[in-house]
Amino acid sequence: MSAIEPIVGRYVTVDLNGVAHRIYFEEAGQGRPVLCLHTAGADTRQWRHLMNDAGITAANRLIAFDMPRHGKSLPPEGFETEEYLLTTEAYIETVLAVCTALELERPVLAGCSMGGRIALQLAALHADHFSGFVAIEASDFQPAWYDIDWFDRPDAHGGEMGAALVSANISPHAPHAERWNTLWMFMQSGPGVFRGDLSFYTRDDSLIGRLGDIDTQKTPVHLIVGAYDLTCTPEDAKRTADAIDGATLTVMDELGHFPMSEHPDGFRPFFVDALDRMPQ
Amino acid sequence: MLETLREMQARVNGLPHLNRLGRLFSCTVLLKIDDAEFYLTFEKGQLTSLFEGPSRKTPWQFSLTLDANALQKFWEPHPAPGFHDIFGLVKIGRATVEGDILLLVKNLRFFKEFMALARQMEQTT
Numbered sequence: 001m002s003a004i005e006p007i008v009g010r011y012v013t014v015d016l017n018g019v020a021h022r023i024y025f026e027e028a029g030q031g032r033p034v035l036c037l038h039t040a041g042a043d044t045r046q047w048r049h050l051m052n053d054a055g056i057t058a059a060n061r062l063i064a065f066d067m068p069r070h071g072k073s074l075p076p077e078g079f080e081t082e083e084y085l086l087t088t089e090a091y092i093e094t095v096l097a098v099c100t101a102l103e104l105e106r107p108v109l110a111g112c113s114m115g116g117r118i119a120l121q122l123a124a125l126h127a128d129h130f131s132g133f134v135a136i137e138a139s140d141f142q143p144a145w146y147d148i149d150w151f152d153r154p155d156a157h158g159g160e161m162g163a164a165l166v167s168a169n170i171s172p173h174a175p176h177a178e179r180w181n182t183l184w185m186f187m188q189s190g191p192g193v194f195r196g197d198l199s200f201y202t203r204d205d206s207l208i209g210r211l212g213d214i215d216t217q218k219t220p221v222h223l224i225v226g227a228y229d230l231t232c233t234p235e236d237a238k239r240t241a242d243a244i245d246g247a248t249l250t251v252m253d254e255l256g257h258f259p260m261s262e263h264p265d266g267f268r269p270f271f272v273d274a275l276d277r278m279p280q
Numbered sequence: 281m282l283e284t285l286r287e288m289q290a291r292v293n294g295l296p297h298l299n300r301l302g303r304l305f306s307c308t309v310l311l312k313i314d315d316a317e318f319y320l321t322f323e324k325g326q327l328t329s330l331f332e333g334p335s336r337k338t339p340w341q342f343s344l345t346l347d348a349n350a351l352q353k354f355w356e357p358h359p360a361p362g363f364h365d366i367f368g369l370v371k372i373g374r375a376t377v378e379g380d381i382l383l384l385v386k387n388l389r390f391f392k393e394f395m396a397l398a399r400q401m402e403q404t405t
Contacts, residue, residue: 156386161388165388172357
């Protein structure tokens with residue numbers, strides 16, 4: 001067996017709000033397209049285990065991209081004088097622009113944390129672009145139980161503080177090496193990026209009023225949540241699923257907020273089950 | 281409890297990676313467990329002083345208050361959800377942090393790993 005992984009990465013430039021953005025994306029597999037969205041403060045590496053899973057990629061083309069400023073996607077020109085604050089509108093525009101640029105035809109959208117939040121926003125507002133939604137560690141809204149300004153300070157390393165904070169969301173059942181690989185991405189996050197993501201995640205409650213607009217008859221919605229997730233708790237996910245007519249929910253007893261990254265073997269059956277619920 | 285804290289003291293002072301992580305961490309922490317008070321003074325990642333109070337003459341920078349049962353659950357090898365992390369205990373209402381919380385957050389990994397040392401002791405004994 002070759003030591004070279006099947007994941008292939010490339011770049012595409014998309015226009016977002018009139019500004020060119022160079023986006024890094026990677027993919028593996030063939031068949032049904034599944035677009036995967038990473039969490040706040042991280043990047044596509046969170047999905048690498050699933051993308052290297054031949055049992056999943058035999059019939060699914062998994063595609064993941066780094067949001068602007070994340071991973072290998074550069075920030076837009078002029079970032080050095082801007083305060084980064086992600087918005088629902090900009091996030092939606094980015095996901096749709098990547099779908100168009102990559103010529104994805106109604107992919108399944110699988111997002112985790114803020115990726116799950118925007119997946120539900122897209123289910124409410126732009127469902128016709130997708131065939132179904134897998135919302136992982138996703139909820140309607142919950143305010144921060146911490147101060148997001150902690151993570152963007154000139155007198156401290158925001159990445160290290162962010163990693164130390166989000167370690168609270170990783171299950172003690174997670175393999176040691178994958179716990180630290182997961183935290184490494186937060187340690188690498190650019191200055192102000194995690195804070196800017198959290199601004200979207202902890203301050204924009206616009207999804208609450210839109211959950212009733214989601215039509216699961218046309219596009220199924222399945223939520224998955226880990227019991228060790230302190231940020232999006234099983235109660236948060238259940239409240240959200242209950243507000244979406246026809247949505248389904250699975251609780252993972254031994255997983256946390258970054259299941260595909262922190263404990264890939266533990267997450268795999270739940271992801272396979274979720275894909276089985278989506279249209280072929 | 282004091283004996284456990286003394287074991288944690290010996291352990292942290294013998295772990296170079298924690299001493300390096302805490303190289304800018306020099307302060308006194310008040311640890312309140314049930315009705316008992318413990319004053320922990322760190323200097324550059326070493327726990328140099330540890331004594332049981334109460335003491336009204338010892339200034340501290342931040343405090344962690346929790347009940348002994350919650351702490352024992354935190355120290356289990358695989359704690360239940362919420363009991364697996366110091367901030368988890370805060371979020372489920374079993375612990376409180378007062379004082380200079382930013383000082384704690386700037387040294388959060390160090391302090392979390394220090395507090396978890398008793399968990400490692402249980403696993404290795």
